[in-house]
Amino acid sequence: MNLTQEILLKEGKMLPVMEHFYTIQGEGAHTGKAAYFIRLGGCDVGCHWCDVKESWDPNLHPLMNAEEIAEIAASYCKTIVLTGGEPLMWNLEILTKKLKELGCTIHIETSGAYEMSGILDWITLSPKKTGLPTEEIYKVANELKVIIFNNHDFTFAEEQAAKVSDNCKLYLQSEWSKRNEMYPKITDYILANSKWQASVQTHKYLNIP
Numbered sequence: 683m684n685l686t687q688e689i690l691l692k693e694g695k696m697l698p699v700m701e702h703f704y705t706i707q708g709e710g711a712h713t714g715k716a717a718y719f720i721r722l723g724g725c726d727v728g729c730h731w732c733d734v735k736e737s738w739d740p741n742l743h744p745l746m747n748a749e750e751i752a753e754i755a756a757s758y759c760k761t762i763v764l765t766g767g768e769p770l771m772w773n774l775e776i777l778t779k780k781l782k783e784l785g786c787t788i789h790i791e792t793s794g795a796y797e798m799s800g801i802l803d804w805i806t807l808s809p810k811k812t813g814l815p816t817e818e819i820y821k822v823a824n825e826l827k828v829i830i831f832n833n834h835d836f837t838f839a840e841e842q843a844a845k846v847s848d849n850c851k852l853y854l855q856s857e858w859s860k861r862n863e864m865y866p867k868i869t870d871y872i873l874a875n876s877k878w879q880a881s882v883q884t885h886k887y888l889n890i891p
């Protein structure tokens with residue numbers, strides 16, 4: 683990456699876009715809702731079970747003009763999901779300002795490991811032990827979505843739930859490859875601890891992006 687590109691990235695004028703697509707939100711509180719997804723490249727949180735490892739290296743993804751990607755997204759749908767990779771690695775000011783001008787509601791899927799930027803209407807915080815969220819994002823997260831890969835993740839989920847606001851929705855989602863083992867445990871856990879809800883990666887059953 684050359685110096686000019688680094689400056690444009692820092693200003694948020696350009697962003698590394700891995701892919702962008704119109705689909706149905708598969709996870710969490712907005713499951714089932716049509717949404718336009720913008721997947722930004724770059725993540726160094728390092729979840730060994732990550733289902734988009736191709737996103738990790740930002741240099742593999744073309745830089746796009748933030749206002750142009752906003753215009754494309756808003757032409758499909760007014761519900762936008764920013765994801766990645768780790769979208770908060772980037773300056774989201776220009777992208778989200780343009781999306782708001784175009785009448786969009788902006789959702790973000792994030793580990794919360796980086797400082798927040800931009801205008802965000804719905805924050806899905808999916809905390810990771812390998813890169814804990816910043817203190818600021820716990821206060822404003824709308825949903826906490828903890829991935830259950832092993833039994834200790836239930837303990838981690840409670841520790842994380844203690845840090846979010848009272849009106850933050852609480853979800854347990856099995857790591858995909860462990861779903862046959864973990865959803866029975868998640869079910870038992872929710873029946874005993876009804877502040878939690880189950881989240882399932884429904885798009886993987888529907889065979890949609």
Ligand SMILES: C[S@@+](CC[C@H](N)C(=O)[O-])C[C@H]1O[C@@H](n2cnc3c(N)ncnc32)[C@H](O)[C@@H]1O
Pocket residue numbers: 725731732733734765766767768769791792793794807808827829855856857858859883
């Ligand atoms: C690919 S991540 C991108 C956004 C951000 N880096 C994050 O982790 O929240 C999108 C969502 O997928 C979840 N996820 C990733 N790999 C998964 C897997 N193998 N099984 C279940 N959920 C997974 C993440 O926890 C996150 O909630």
Ligand SMILES: Nc1nc2[nH]cc(C(=O)O)c2c(=O)[nH]1
Pocket residue numbers: 705706707708709765766791885890891
């Ligand atoms: N349909 C669909 N819903 C999703 N919800 C969160 C996703 C993500 O990768 O951030 C995702 C995704 O990749 N596809």
Ligand code: SF4
Pocket residue numbers: 725726727728729732733734735737766767768793810
């Ligand atoms: S934080 Fe998100 S994108 Fe990064 S490795 Fe973990 S699941 Fe994948």
Ligand SMILES: [Mg+2]
Pocket residue numbers: 733
């Ligand atoms: Mg996904």
